[in-house]
Amino acid sequence: MSQSNATMNLTMYRISSWLKSPKPYLMFVGFGLVLSFWYFSVEVWKLPRFQDMPSLTEVFEEWFSEDPYYGLSIYTPEYYKHIGISLRRIAYAFCLATALGVPLGLFLGWSQKLREYIFPLFELLRPIPVLAWVPLAIIMFSGSETPVIFLTFLASFFATTLNTMLGVESIDEEYSRAAYCLGASRWQTFVHVVVPGAMPYIFTGLQISIGVAWFSLVAGEMVSGQYGLGYIINTAYIMVQYSQIIIGMITLGLFGYVTSALVRLAGDYMMQWRVRELALGGD
Amino acid sequence: MSTTKKSNEIIAANVSKTFGAGPFAKEVIKDCSFTIESGKLTVMIGPSGCGKSSLIQLIAGFDQPTSGSITIGGRPIDGPGKDRLVLFQESALFPWMTTWDNVMYGPRARGEDAAASEAQAEFLLKKVGLEAFRDKFPAQLSGGMQRRAELARAMINKPEVMILDEPFRGLDHMSKELMWEYYAGLYEEDRNTNFFVTTDIDEAIFLADRLLIMTNLPTSTRSVIEIDIPRPRNIEAMADSKQANDIKTEVMTLLHEEAMKSFSGGSAAAADFLDAYSKRAG
Numbered sequence: 001m002s003q004s005n006a007t008m009n010l011t012m013y014r015i016s017s018w019l020k021s022p023k024p025y026l027m028f029v030g031f032g033l034v035l036s037f038w039y040f041s042v043e044v045w046k047l048p049r050f051q052d053m054p055s056l057t058e059v060f061e062e063w064f065s066e067d068p069y070y071g072l073s074i075y076t077p078e079y080y081k082h083i084g085i086s087l088r089r090i091a092y093a094f095c096l097a098t099a100l101g102v103p104l105g106l107f108l109g110w111s112q113k114l115r116e117y118i119f120p121l122f123e124l125l126r127p128i129p130v131l132a133w134v135p136l137a138i139i140m141f142s143g144s145e146t147p148v149i150f151l152t153f154l155a156s157f158f159a160t161t162l163n164t165m166l167g168v169e170s171i172d173e174e175y176s177r178a179a180y181c182l183g184a185s186r187w188q189t190f191v192h193v194v195v196p197g198a199m200p201y202i203f204t205g206l207q208i209s210i211g212v213a214w215f216s217l218v219a220g221e222m223v224s225g226q227y228g229l230g231y232i233i234n235t236a237y238i239m240v241q242y243s244q245i246i247i248g249m250i251t252l253g254l255f256g257y258v259t260s261a262l263v264r265l266a267g268d269y270m271m272q273w274r275v276r277e278l279a280l281g282g283d
Numbered sequence: 284m285s286t287t288k289k290s291n292e293i294i295a296a297n298v299s300k301t302f303g304a305g306p307f308a309k310e311v312i313k314d315c316s317f318t319i320e321s322g323k324l325t326v327m328i329g330p331s332g333c334g335k336s337s338l339i340q341l342i343a344g345f346d347q348p349t350s351g352s353i354t355i356g357g358r359p360i361d362g363p364g365k366d367r368l369v370l371f372q373e374s375a376l377f378p379w380m381t382t383w384d385n386v387m388y389g390p391r392a393r394g395e396d397a398a399a400s401e402a403q404a405e406f407l408l409k410k411v412g413l414e415a416f417r418d419k420f421p422a423q424l425s426g427g428m429q430r431r432a433e434l435a436r437a438m439i440n441k442p443e444v445m446i447l448d449e450p451f452r453g454l455d456h457m458s459k460e461l462m463w464e465y466y467a468g469l470y471e472e473d474r475n476t477n478f479f480v481t482t483d484i485d486e487a488i489f490l491a492d493r494l495l496i497m498t499n500l501p502t503s504t505r506s507v508i509e510i511d512i513p514r515p516r517n518i519e520a521m522a523d524s525k526q527a528n529d530i531k532t533e534v535m536t537l538l539h540e541e542a543m544k545s546f547s548g549g550s551a552a553a554a555d556f557l558d559a560y561s562k563r564a565g
Contacts, residue, residue, distance in 0.1 A: 177345070178375035181368050182389035182440060192392070196379040273379045277422035 007272060054243040062243045063250075070241040072232065083251060085227040086217060089145075090259065093152035094213050101160030101209070102202055108161070109168020110194055119165075126158045130216040134223050144225050151220035155212040160205045167201025168194055200274060203267035210263050214256045229255075291356045291366060291443040291476050293319040293342060298351035299501075300337055311337045312348070313501035319444070320493060321356075324470055324477040328487045328534065329497030329505075330542045335480045338502065339448045342478070343369045355444065368442035370450050374429045376421040382408070382432050383417040389440040400439065407435040411465050427458035431465060438469055444476045451486065460518055463489050471514055484534055488527055489516060496534060499541040506537060 018024065039056040041047045062068050066075045073079060108115050108122075130151050137147040175197060179189040221230025229248050236244035268275050300312040311334040319325045329335055340346040341353055344363040353360045355367070376385050386408060390400035408414045411431035413424075421429055430450060437445060451462045467490060470477055481487050487494055494508040512526060521527045 172373075172375075174371055174373055174375040175377060177363075177369070177371070178377075179388070179392070180363055181343075182392055182436070183365055184388075184392040188392050192388070193377065196377070199379070271379070273420040273422070276420050277378065 007269070010275065011268075052242070054246050059243045059246045059250075063247050070236070070244050072244055072247060082227055082229055082232055083255065086221070086229045087255065089149050089152055089217055089221075089228065090210075090213050093149050093217070094156055094210060094259075096149075097153050097156035097160050097209055097213070098206065101157045101205070102164050105161040105164025105202070105205070106168060106190075106194060106198065109165040109198065110190060115165075122158075122161070126162065130155050130212075130219055134220070137220070138224055148217065148220035148225050148228070152213050152217045155216045156209040159208040159212055160202075163205025163208065164198055164202050167198030167205070170201060171197035199267075199271055203263070203271070206263050206267070207260060210259050211256070214252065214259075218252065290321045292321045293353065293355050293444065293476070293478070295338075295342075295353045296351055298338075298341065298348045298353060300334075300341065300346075301349045302337075310501040312341075313503055315351070315497075315503040317495050317504045317507070319476060319478050321476050322474050323492040324479060324490055325493045325495060326479045326481060326487045326491035327495040327497060328481055328484065328538070329502065330499050330538065331482045334500055334502035335497065336448060339369065339446055339480060342446060343367055365440075366443045368437050368440055368445050370433060370437050370445070370447045374421065374426075374433060376429055376433055376436070378421050381418050381420055382413060382424070385421070385432060386436045386439055388436065403439050404435070407438055407469075410469060411435050425458075427454050427462060430454065430462060434466060434469060441473070442475065444478065447477070447479045449481055450479075452482075459483075459486070463518070466490070467514070467516065484531060484538070488530055488534070489518065489521055494530075494534065496537050497541075499544045505541065508533065 035056060041050050042053050042055045043057065062070065063073055064075075065073045068076060071078065072082075104118075108118060133151055133154060134147075137150050141147045141150055171194065175193045176189050179193045184192065217228070218230035218233070221228040222234040225231050229252050233245050233248040236242065236248065295315060295317050298312055298315045299310065301308050301310045303309055315338070317327075327335060327338075337346070341348050342360065344360050344367070347361075355364075360367075376382075377388070380388065383404065386404045387400060390397075390403075405414070408417055411434055413428060413432055413435065416424060416428060416432075421432070424432065433450070450466075451459050454462065463486060470490075479487075479490060488510060491508075491510045494510055496505045496508070497503070498505045508530060510530060512521070512524065
């Protein structure tokens with residue numbers, strides 16, 4: 001009880017000190033600069049190569065319109081359907097990649113023998129870009145849903161597995177020795193030392209994983225798929241509905257950011273010891 | 284408690300250890316023999332980098348000697364065992380556990396009675412002055428506190444033999460002296476067999492019942508000094524004690540000789556330095 005209370009207090013303290021610092025306000029300055037560059041270059045100065053770009057006002061009017069010209073805005077259920085389907089694919093792929101990648105990475109790092117069997121194969125497959133998998137994914141899986149989930153899963157899986165393995169290798173041998181000395185069995189050492197010791201790397205892996213998941217999702221949705229944010233961008237391009245491209249992009253950015261933040265929050269929650277370490281002894 | 288403690292005397296007989304093979308072979312320990320007597324605090328001191336840590340690896344059972352044998356209570360050492368507990372140079376407190384969970388780790392891992400071990404953990408934390416820090420993580424403790432927490436984590440297991448490899452290295456002088464007192468207090472509590480390795484002469488003399496002085500590389504035993512200054516010892520009294528100072532002079536002379544051996548690589552400058560040094564010492 002007091003532990004979770006302390007966790008809560010720490011989080012509140014960090015949020016309030018963040019709000020008191022200049023950081024959040026500098027963030028608005030950054031956004032302002034980019035948006036005004038967009039506005040001036042397209043609408044005011046009409047720079048060469050920029051004239052075909054959708055303008056800031058056009059995009060935002062479309063995005064927040066109750067009766068959008070191209071049929072997609074925050075008021076249309078269609079918009080949320082696309083988001084929902086993309087999110088569902090991300091959720092399936094990310095959860096599957098985590099559920100398979102973390103244990104595999106742990107065992108690869110833990111067992112020399114397993115590593116000798118699997119790691120060379122793994123290293124050969126890992127550099128193959130997701131786009132190169134597209135034809136095979138379409139041939140292997142039926143329908144339009146599974147190939148996209150498979151492609152999204154793939155890159156995530158490699159990132160998670162590799163980082164988890166590196167995490168296990170990064171653990172100081174002193175900790176395992178100490179555990180053995182104190183009478184822990186091999187399995188207990190795995191559970192109490194290897195898993196928590198690899199946790200910081202695992203969460204680094206999951207951060208990368210969620211990022212590449214969005215990346216591969218869009219690649220997959222552009223090629224195969226009937227819904228989703230990647231699909232919107234691709235279709236809008238073909239149909240010359242350029243403002244929709246930008247709406248799709250901004251939405252992707254927003255959800256990418258939110259999912260990353262959720263992974264980071266989960267990491268902070270599970271690694272209180274590390275949060276406190278980084279907060280320099282604050283409690 | 285029990286009046287007849289099982290003997291867990293450790294005997295090293297003609298132990299040698301060579302690392303690598305062929306032209307890269309390096310002999311670290313050579314024909315080394317010594318005894319760690321049961322129920323005593325034996326301190327091993329030698330020039331730094333002289334292979335003491337390699338010896339600890341052998342006694343702990345993490346490594347095997349190239350030749351010779353090491354036995355504990357008559358049985359040969361062929362791997363790590365519950366009877367020996369090693370406290371290493373670096374802090375090996377689990378960073379993801381609080382002080383309390385770290386101290387309780389051994390009893391929990393072995394599935395021992397929770398109530399009894401909790402009482403013991405509370406007693407030990409009080410003894411090393413950390414009862415207010417039981418819910419802190421290691422990173423929130425100072426270096427000296429971490430070493431104390433580690434002492435408590437080791438002591439709670441009541442190991443037959445406790446092996447400490449320069450456990451207070453890197454602490455400032457004040458914390459070091461405090462640690463000596465905490466540690467000696469804990470040792471005097473139940474007088475188990477303790478083997479303590481150090482390069483610090485004051486530390487060695489303050490703590491030891493028996494002092495093993497090692498040679499330079501490859502390591503063997505140079506001499507053994509029994510220190511029968513009564514316990515509990517007091518740091519200031521030790522500084523004024525003639526007996527302690529005589530031992531200190533003797534140990535220093537021996538250690539200087541050994542340290543100089545590694546210095547004199549044949550260069551004239553080193554020889555001059557050695558000369559000047561021995562004149563001053565003489």
